Amino acid sequence: MELLLTRNQKSGLVGGIKFLLTAKARLTDEELDAIKKYKLSDTLLYEKPNDGPNMHSITSMLAYRFAVPRLHVHDLVDGKTIEGKDVVEILDAEEQIIKAAEVFHKVLTAAKSFGGETVHTFEPA
Numbered sequence: 022m023e024l025l026l027t028r029n030q031k032s033g034l035v036g037g038i039k040f041l042l043t044a045k046a047r048l049t050d051e052e053l054d055a056i057k058k059y060k061l062s063d064t065l066l067y068e069k070p071n072d073g074p075n076m077h078s079i080t081s082m083l084a085y086r087f088a089v090p091r092l093h094v095h096d097l098v099d100g101k102t103i104e105g106k107d108v109v110e111i112l113d114a115e116e117q118i119i120k121a122a123e124v125f126h127k128v129l130t131a132a133k134s135f136g137g138e139t140v141h142t143f144e145p146a
Contacts, residue, residue: 045100066121067092
């Protein structure tokens with residue numbers, strides 16, 4: 022698995038700048054097969070931290086659910102762009118996505134070894 026991250030920027034509607042981070046994974050056929058076999062496509066890998074919704078209405082809770090950037094396995098496979106208001110926000114998202122991809126790679130590696138046996142040897146201290 023390879024993780025491709027692309028940083029870009031664009032002009033906002035009122036003259037500001039929006040920062041963009043696109044994440045996409047290059048996966049082997051074996052890794053893609055594991056995603057299908059173990060139904061990992063909808064696994065959540067990253068969710069942008071936020072203060073949370075205003076809990077006064079169902080509408081605001083639903084708006085929050087769809088407004089907060091999330092990255093699922095299927096997004097990583099297809100590629101997804103996340104927008105941020107500043108560079109710090111994009112760098113934080115990038116760091117979290119890299120960590121999530123590392124964990125996801127471990128999941129894919131573990132999935133290949135199920136049905137077998139692993140031996141761990143520990144030396145005395």
